[in-house]
Amino acid sequence: MIEISIIIPVYNAGKYLYDTLESVKQQTFTEWECICINDGSKDNSVEVINRFTATDNRFRLIDQKNQGVSVARNAGLDASKGNYIAFLDQDDLMSPTALESLFVLAKKYNADLVRGRRINIPDNYQLNELNRIKPAITHRIISSLNELNFRILPRRWMYVWLCLFKKEILSDIRFYEPLKSGAEDNIFMFEVFNKISEFIQSQNIVCLHRKSLTSTTQNGLKLSHIRTIEIATNKFNELVSINTNKLSRYLYKKQMRNFFHGSVYKSLESEKFIIETQDMLKKIYPDIKHVLKLKHKIIAYFFIRNKIKTASFFKTIIII
Numbered sequence: 001m002i003e004i005s006i007i008i009p010v011y012n013a014g015k016y017l018y019d020t021l022e023s024v025k026q027q028t029f030t031e032w033e034c035i036c037i038n039d040g041s042k043d044n045s046v047e048v049i050n051r052f053t054a055t056d057n058r059f060r061l062i063d064q065k066n067q068g069v070s071v072a073r074n075a076g077l078d079a080s081k082g083n084y085i086a087f088l089d090q091d092d093l094m095s096p097t098a099l100e101s102l103f104v105l106a107k108k109y110n111a112d113l114v115r116g117r118r119i120n121i122p123d124n125y126q127l128n129e130l131n132r133i134k135p136a137i138t139h140r141i142i143s144s145l146n147e148l149n150f151r152i153l154p155r156r157w158m159y160v161w162l163c164l165f166k167k168e169i170l171s172d173i174r175f176y177e178p179l180k181s182g183a184e185d186n187i188f189m190f191e192v193f194n195k196i197s198e199f200i201q202s203q204n205i206v207c208l209h210r211k212s213l214t215s216t217t218q219n220g221l222k223l224s225h226i227r228t229i230e231i232a233t234n235k236f237n238e239l240v241s242i243n244t245n246k247l248s249r250y251l252y253k254k255q256m257r258n259f260f261h262g263s264v265y266k267s268l269e270s271e272k273f274i275i276e277t278q279d280m281l282k283k284i285y286p287d288i289k290h291v292l293k294l295k296h297k298i299i300a301y302f303f304i305r306n307k308i309k310t311a312s313f314f315k316t317i318i319i320i
Helices: 014-025 045-053 069-079 098-109 127-132 148-152 184-193 223-242 246-270 274-291 294-304 311-319
Strands: 004-010 032-039 059-064 084-087 113-121 139-142 163-166 199-210
Touching: 004 014, 004 069, 004 098, 014 032, 014 045, 014 127, 032 045, 032 069, 045 059, 059 069, 069 184, 084 098, 098 113, 098 163, 098 199, 184 223, 184 246, 223 246, 223 274, 246 274, 246 294, 274 294
Parallel strands: 004 032, 004 084, 032 059, 113 199
Antiparallel strands: 084 163, 113 163, 139 199
């Protein structure tokens, strides 16, 4: 019986993929399927996946032309057979008890969503180091998400690879496909949190998140990131106009501030794409200024007018 479908989008991940899939194979919980979506890889990723599919029928390969992580994850969701859904990035590792710890809590509380914790690991982290991860047994129920105490939501609320989802709550939720690489998690989780009233937060470490050379979040500011923020902001504005509960407004406000702060600071820090970032902010600022703090509005005023030139000056204004 398949209880959990693990979905892994794959693009040129040959360097790390064997360890990633082996960490799935070593799970103490065994009633799973692992769907690997090859998103047009040009390296040996498919060969690595085939090594697992040839010896363990719980591994499945879906092959598609390169369309981005959102399309790949959606293909996995559409093909999934499990009662629960988990996501894993191509260069990350699952702790040995990850699925078991999340599944036990999901069944015990009939939970729509159970979250675990992560630790960051370096690029050269070895699979045999997994045995250092010790299981935790503590957890808490976080409820009344639409009331004032939703502020106890975890700081990194958008990480899908920390979560076990009841599949039925995802029936009408998919990753936003215009987002090829970045911010797709945020929108997906925004929609999830609008459908649930509570979730379980486990203290168990379920994911070892690699700071890898292939990570889309570790390789500096790119023009595509600036365009991603614009697309994601427009989608958030669309969603928040439909979903007006307190949790929606809180997450929207939090995300808009993060987008604004991150795009300005990263462009100044790298001294790249400052003009492009200014142009992007000119487009989105009228729609997000109502949720920005005064210090953000001051930054916007000077930055858009090309009066802030360095990250150090940015930090000065933030501190004021």
